[in-house]
Amino acid sequence: MFSRITGIGGFLPGEPVSNDDLARRGIDTSDQWVTSRTGIRFRHLAEGGQSASDLALEASRRALAAAGLAASDLDLIVVATSTPDFIFPSTACLLQSKLGNHGATAFDIQAVCSGFVYALTIADKFVRSGSHRRALVVGAEVFSRILDWSDRATCVLFGDGAGAVVVEASETPGILSSALHADGAHHGILSVPGSICGGKVIGDPFLRMDGQAVFKFAVRVLAEVADECCQAAGVAPADLDWLIPHQANIRILEATAKRMKLPMEKVVVTVDRHGNTSAASVPLALDEAVRDGRIVTGQKVMLEGVGGGFTWGAVLLAF
Ligand code: UT7
Numbered sequence: 001m002f003s004r005i006t007g008i009g010g011f012l013p014g015e016p017v018s019n020d021d022l023a024r025r026g027i028d029t030s031d032q033w034v035t036s037r038t039g040i041r042f043r044h045l046a047e048g049g050q051s052a053s054d055l056a057l058e059a060s061r062r063a064l065a066a067a068g069l070a071a072s073d074l075d076l077i078v079v080a081t082s083t084p085d086f087i088f089p090s091t092a093c094l095l096q097s098k099l100g101n102h103g104a105t106a107f108d109i110q111a112v113c114s115g116f117v118y119a120l121t122i123a124d125k126f127v128r129s130g131s132h133r134r135a136l137v138v139g140a141e142v143f144s145r146i147l148d149w150s151d152r153a154t155c156v157l158f159g160d161g162a163g164a165v166v167v168e169a170s171e172t173p174g175i176l177s178s179a180l181h182a183d184g185a186h187h188g189i190l191s192v193p194g195s196i197c198g199g200k201v202i203g204d205p206f207l208r209m210d211g212q213a214v215f216k217f218a219v220r221v222l223a224e225v226a227d228e229c230c231q232a233a234g235v236a237p238a239d240l241d242w243l244i245p246h247q248a249n250i251r252i253l254e255a256t257a258k259r260m261k262l263p264m265e266k267v268v269v270t271v272d273r274h275g276n277t278s279a280a281s282v283p284l285a286l287d288e289a290v291r292d293g294r295i296v297t298g299q300k301v302m303l304e305g306v307g308g309g310f311t312w313g314a315v316l317l318a319f
Helices: 019-024 031-038 052-067 091-099 112-129 184-189 211-233 250-259 278-291
Strands: 002-011 076-080 105-109 134-142 160-170 175-182 195-197 200-202 242-245 300-307 311-318
Touching: 002 052, 002 112, 002 175, 002 278, 019 031, 031 250, 052 076, 052 091, 052 134, 052 160, 052 278, 076 091, 076 112, 091 105, 091 134, 105 112, 112 134, 112 160, 112 175, 112 278, 112 300, 112 311, 134 278, 160 278, 175 211, 184 211, 211 250, 211 300, 211 311, 242 250, 242 278, 278 300
Parallel strands: 076 105, 076 134, 242 300
Antiparallel strands: 002 160, 134 160, 175 311, 195 200, 300 311
16 A cells, blocks of 8 residues: 555745835845845745634645545644644644544644655555555644744744645555654754743743754755655656755755756745745645646655754655
8 A cells, every 4th residue: 555645735825025025124134135045035924813723724625625535534634833823732633623524633743844744754654554544734834923023044034834735545656755864963053942831931932043054954964865765765866857845045955956966947946935934835835836737647756854853854756
């Protein structure tokens, strides 16, 4: 038994917010700086009342419609998020309630920007074991809620959004291989180090990052884990049709493609219009490239994540 992606959906809240819009809102930055250092031109920001489960709901409805399934058909719901609606219950349970599904296994995965590849790998293992047949895998984030809007080195980088896929049991392989890694020794270079105790936030509730350390780490592990995943499936990197790395910075994407000896024409890029949407970035990019007809049946697609923890991983798909 294998698992296959049979439907994809994405959702971005509101209108695009440009770098100039951020500068007009009082952030000491410029379109020239953000574009040249990151490739980011726009991001979407959730309205005050919109939570991760709201964004997840829209993306999930679209993925279910694409798969031709109803929410009641699902027996597994996995949500990757680092910006959950509540401490508990899980965003997966809240999404389940909004979808109107009763009884499916539902839980969250917290692997920050690697969250979607972690969640997809877990769903693949559940489905291939035979215990579950139809899974919904979602990456949903409202990172705008954990940004320090007075820290120009981080607040310009991130955006909000959600992407979802339906994964079904199949006799033909869809997910060919996967690899997940973490090294908690690097937890300090990207974190939100606050906690809640006694009704108060203890410590710092905002995202903090050593940008250059993250940059170097990301470029190294994205190339390594893609190679590992290719080897596990007996696929040469040159035979990949598409590479979809986590969308953090265009320079990270370019450096990864260069290390893998892949032309940028094979890399799906959304960071210019979405910014870094953490766990949502990979399924949003996959959704865009499938809907606009770039990714078609029969192609080999490598999905890759890297993020806080540090965590990293990849999933190789036969689409
Ligand atoms: O999912 C993983 C998430 N994280 C990432 O992907 C981040 C990876 N790292 C990066 O993308 C880059 O390190 C950054 C884009 C965050 C920063 O680029 P950098 O080339 O490493 O710049 P820097 O931090 O060394 O800052 C250079 C200058 C500084 O000014 P001085 O000290 O040279 O006068 C900063 O204060 O740029 C300044 N700066 C800005 N200027 C205008 C930092 N942020 C901004 C800004 N607008 N938004």
